[in-house]
Amino acid sequence: MSSPSERLAQILTEGRFVAARELGEESAAALHTHAKERYLALEATIPRFQSSMDRRLFELGPPVLAIYQALQHDLGVDRAPALRLAEDMLLAFSRKQRSRHPFLGAAMDVVSRLRPAWPLPMRSTPAREPGGSRLDRAGGAGALRAADARECPLVTFARRHGLPEVVAMICRLDELQAKELHRAELRRTGTLDTGAARFDFRYVMAKK
Structure with a gap:
């Protein structure tokens, strides 16, 4: 890191x-x-x-x-x-x-083929420490990995400095990474920085 x-x-x-x-x-x-x-x-x-x-x-x-x-x-x-x-x-x-890291996409694609290796909908987890992230259990038909972020310290940090708009460009990197996958795709409907109540992550089998 x-x-x-x-x-x-x-x-x-x-x-x-x-x-x-x-x-x-x-x-x-x-x-x-x-x-x-x-x-x-x-x-x-x-x-x-x-x-x-x-x-x-x-x-x-x-x-x-x-x-x-x-x-x-x-x-x-x-x-x-x-x-x-x-x-x-x-x-x-x-x-x-x-x-x-040219093999990263291939490695991620292999993981996407192994459904047991992808966690099923996550159990609810409280913030691990004050001000930290909070992920809630989520479901969804056909989801390989599903979670809802209810609290994000980066959104809080950016808002504190009056610049919440920077969070969106960082979140878009998830979408670019997901495009490396051939058998799975990322779907989400809302983000905390835009005022949504949750930041939802749904990795599903890709229709490609």
Whole structure:
């Protein structure tokens, strides 16, 4: 598991060409500096969870938020293009990560074929620690894996900083990962950052 500061460095490196294309080389270099400054200001507010699941949520959340803040407040980029550019940089990072692990998709696909290896609807679990995630038992016909997130510390963190919109781009990485599967697909109808009462996950057999 990487730290948020390590992830920030990776996103800035892998997404540098995207920033240079949109902003120019000089502004891309400035973004690198300002994003690190913004991250240092955020670092003290990052929750210190014991749960590996909750810690993993914060690998990307604070780095993306710092980049988004730097684009808006330090470089004067408007909200919509700043959000789009931050997501494009995150996607560039994600694509690079997947290219470094070319067998990950195949391994996930093998798992999707082995129904017993996929947990059946999860038992309800309370927050493992104050402020942590809460997953509830979920069902669904034909679901290989099903869960409802009722509380998400990353959504709380982003709202506290007035930028809940950054959560959606991180959640979309789940969809990209799910596309690596050939025998299963991800379905969901709502997310906590958009005001839904639950963030539902349903992995079902794919109709491909």
